[in-house]
Amino acid sequence: MNSASPPESKVPPWLRYTGIPPAVFNWRPKVPSRNWLIFWSISGSLVGLYAYDRRRCRQIREEYIEKVRQLAEEPMDSSALPRKVTVYGARWPGDDDWERGLKYFRKYVKPILVAAAVDYQMVGGKRHGEIAEKVCAEVKKKRRIELGLEAPPAILPLNIPGQSPQEKRKRELEGAIVIIGRQTFKEFMDGLKRGWTEPPFKVDKEDLLAQELQSDGVFDEIELEGSEPKEAKPTTPPFTPSLPGGQPFGSPFPSPLNTAQGQQPSKDQPLQDDRRLTTPPSSIPVYPPLLLVRFTNLVGLRLVPGMIWEFFHRREDVKNGAEAAYRLITAQPRPIRGPTTFFEDLPDKVETSPSSDLSFDLKAESYYKSSLSIPSDVEKGRNSYYEALRPKIVIARELARSEREPTKDEINYPPPTEVELRAERMKKELRWRGDLAGWEIVKPDAPVAWDPRFEGALSVYPTPEEDSTPKEFS
Secondary structure (H helix, E strand, O other): OOOOOOOOOOOOHHHOOOOOOHHHHHOOOOOOOHHHHHHHHHHHHHHHHHHHHHHHHHHHHHHHHHHHHHHHHOOOOOOOOOOEEEEEEOOOOOOOOOOHHHHHHHHHHHHHHHHOOOEEEEEEOOOOOHHHHHHHHHHHHHHHHHHOOOOOOOOOOOOOOOOOHHHHHHHHHHOEEEEEOHHHHHHHHHHHHHHHHOOOOOOOHHHHHHHHHHOOOOOOOOOOOOOOOOOOOOOOOOOOOEOOOOOEOOOOOOOOOOOOOOOOOOOOOOHHHHHHHHOOOOOOOOOOOEEEEOOOOOOOHHHHHHHHHHHOOHHHHHHHHHHHHHHHHHOOOEEOOOOOEEOOOOOOOEEOOOOOHHHOOHHHHHHOOOOOOHHHHHHHHHHHHHHHHHHHHHHHHHHHOOOOOOOHHHHHOOOOOHHHHHHHHHHHHHHHHHHHHHHHHHOOOOOOOOOHHHHHOOEEOOOOOOOOOOOOOO
């Protein structure tokens, strides 16, 4: 019986001896299956959306750079310095990356400023309330210099242009203060208010906290089971600061006033001087205009759909940052709009209207993590730390007094000494109290700090929603 003959190859005769497999010529493409069609459709759409968004980002950025490029090409005097702005970026609540706000500035606002030859200085806050502390300390330092409590910075003997106090002040006012996000705005205003309201004395927080922790009994002798009770050592009363003349000092500031030469004020110093040092000034000097930049950081599983949407719409962030930088370069600042009403029973609480600048980027607070609770986290961490601290104190004192021989693990890994435990406790308490104080500033229901003296001292650049449009270059 004859076997079936193989199917006749459809390869052209003149290609049979080229070495190309016949299957290549016999292959006939088929329509993809339904699943493959779905896969390639979705993949192609996502790639197309990503490519379109990044192309629009480049176009928007180049459009604004071309508008301000000629400013960088203008000639400058050899002794002149470029315009300089100070950028503040506080930590977003619930985000472990504390530098997220400054990254937003570097990615979306900085390119336009650099194209216009505008210099910048960035100030970040790793923890909540750090920006407020920096602003408050800077204001108090200026007040101490004006009151003669601290020596002014040394002036170089050489006559360098732009280094005199008058020229520095002029250049400072020609610049601006860039504030990234509402959380930064809250910290900046709080530090500004405390700096011009509280007494300008230097505060040694570690010294004050050490005096407070010294008498709380945590490191007192611990009575072990079966041991005879030890006599309690008399403790000295905690130190209470007071002003010269015996006037008690309610806020946590050191009492002795350090002069520029480090001398103590005389005992017969008149009370009028004390009032001059402790009474806030009636007016505040003019500050550089504020540029308020909207910033929203999506953190948490609840906001994953928003993160996906944001990934394919970076052009909105590019436009927001470019418009903010363009306003700083071209627009004229206007006076800040304060609150409308002060509550009589709560002077620190203010009622703001949508037209007030204190309601800036109020919608961003709705994106905070719903599970964020810093006070409860601090309380849990504090309780667990103190539960583990007492056994460590017992071990440290037993080894220090040679009451027992160290174990093998204690020889290989020496436990902390009592001095190290006290230092560790001091560091943790400073961090916990700082986190609680900072959260009280940036939490959603906390108002923006305000002082009536800000009305004549602060100004802001107009927002895009306002009628005042930036002036074009000639």
